[in-house]
Amino acid sequence: MAAHGLSALIEEIFRREGGRVLATLIRLLGDFDMAEEARQEAFTAAIEQWPVRGIPENPRAWLVTAGRHKAIDRIRRDALFRTKIAHGLSETDIAETADTDEEIFGDDRLRLIFTCCHPALNQDAQIALTLREVCGLSTQAVARAFLTSEDTMAQRLVRAKKKIRDAKIPYETPDPSMLEERVDGVLVVVYAVFTEGYAATTGAQLMDVELCAEAIRLGRLLDSLLPKRGAVMGLLALMLLHHARRASRVSAGGDIVLLETQDRSLWDRREIAEGLALVERALSIPGQASPYAVQAAIAALHVKAVDSRDTDWPQIVGLYEVLLRLQPTPVIELNHAVAVSMVDGPARALDLIDSLAARGQVTQYHLLHAARGRFLQELGRLEEAGQAYRAALSVATLEPERRFLEARLGEVQGISGAPVSG
Numbered sequence: 001m002a003a004h005g006l007s008a009l010i011e012e013i014f015r016r017e018g019g020r021v022l023a024t025l026i027r028l029l030g031d032f033d034m035a036e037e038a039r040q041e042a043f044t045a046a047i048e049q050w051p052v053r054g055i056p057e058n059p060r061a062w063l064v065t066a067g068r069h070k071a072i073d074r075i076r077r078d079a080l081f082r083t084k085i086a087h088g089l090s091e092t093d094i095a096e097t098a099d100t101d102e103e104i105f106g107d108d109r110l111r112l113i114f115t116c117c118h119p120a121l122n123q124d125a126q127i128a129l130t131l132r133e134v135c136g137l138s139t140q141a142v143a144r145a146f147l148t149s150e151d152t153m154a155q156r157l158v159r160a161k162k163k164i165r166d167a168k169i170p171y172e173t174p175d176p177s178m179l180e181e182r183v184d185g186v187l188v189v190v191y192a193v194f195t196e197g198y199a200a201t202t203g204a205q206l207m208d209v210e211l212c213a214e215a216i217r218l219g220r221l222l223d224s225l226l227p228k229r230g231a232v233m234g235l236l237a238l239m240l241l242h243h244a245r246r247a248s249r250v251s252a253g254g255d256i257v258l259l260e261t262q263d264r265s266l267w268d269r270r271e272i273a274e275g276l277a278l279v280e281r282a283l284s285i286p287g288q289a290s291p292y293a294v295q296a297a298i299a300a301l302h303v304k305a306v307d308s309r310d311t312d313w314p315q316i317v318g319l320y321e322v323l324l325r326l327q328p329t330p331v332i333e334l335n336h337a338v339a340v341s342m343v344d345g346p347a348r349a350l351d352l353i354d355s356l357a358a359r360g361q362v363t364q365y366h367l368l369h370a371a372r373g374r375f376l377q378e379l380g381r382l383e384e385a386g387q388a389y390r391a392a393l394s395v396a397t398l399e400p401e402r403r404f405l406e407a408r409l410g411e412v413q414g415i416s417g418a419p420v421s422g
Helices: 003-029 032-053 059-077 080-086 091-096 108-116 123-134 139-145 150-166 176-198 209-225 230-243 269-283 291-304 313-326 330-344 346-358 366-378 382-395 399-416
Strands: none
Touching (some): 003 032, 003 059, 003 108, 003 123, 032 059, 032 150, 108 123, 108 209, 123 139, 123 150, 123 176, 139 150, 176 209, 176 230, 230 269, 230 291, 269 291, 291 313, 313 330, 330 346, 330 366, 346 366, 366 382, 366 399
């Protein structure tokens, strides 16, 4: 194989297996920082050895073994050996533990996400640690997701890891008797991971398809773990139905394509079929109505429609009203207002949004200002629409969204005769 092709293949293996390798090393070593160092050293060894010796038949096992050996070497070299002995983990334990550990629930990354989502950590720490350790985002990328500095996020992650270590939080999937009290927090984090992939907080691209796929993979694991839980099925359905539209959401130039103008022939019909079946199952379980299942039912109405004109907007409005009773958040209120605009017109929707904005809870949320601008534009109140689009631009950080808002602002300024700048 040509050197360039081999290098690309090795890079693809690292990208695909890096998260699994880290999760297994954390299980074997019992320490986040040591596992990260061991993985990095294993990757360095692979870069040096694989071009000469060839790529092993099982790259993941090779990387885990190499990382484990590097950790043993490090323990032998410094005082950590005695520390690990004191904590009940010896060099022999590390060396002889099996590479794979198929216990009740199998997957190392599922163990890792339950560790990251332990109730001893606050929710922000849970989400940040999951994005960093389970999904492999850089500290800089996690910081952007939380709209904070890289230094602040690095300190937050260090504190979270220290709490896991000091509190001796076990690296394991909880006993089935404890799952009920733990799974809701995990679902929140999995959805946060998906959301960051589906519509990034900041950056040059709207989506991170691999991050979405990872969240869906974790959702499938949870569904196999709890096969009759409506919230789990609802979340998995919601992610699948949104992810099914990925190929149509961005133009060839990287610009946002709104739902009403998306090419529906590009939608993934296999994922849609799976998502629709999960929605039906989730909604059929008595006493388990969950916000995820209701959101998935809304997504199902969108993907069932032949085109935007065929969408059952009255039913979507009704589902949002149900959702508001289950989960009364400002973002859901905003989405409800957008749905209302499709039934009762922009004036009624604008009243709802202005009422929401008056409470001051989401003034830094660019989509509120963008929706307000759209309704004002439809009502012919172009100067006010321009002000709303400018407000959205002042807080939007994702480049495709900024380009979209700039185009909308250009439309209203062009119609009104106002200068484009400013």
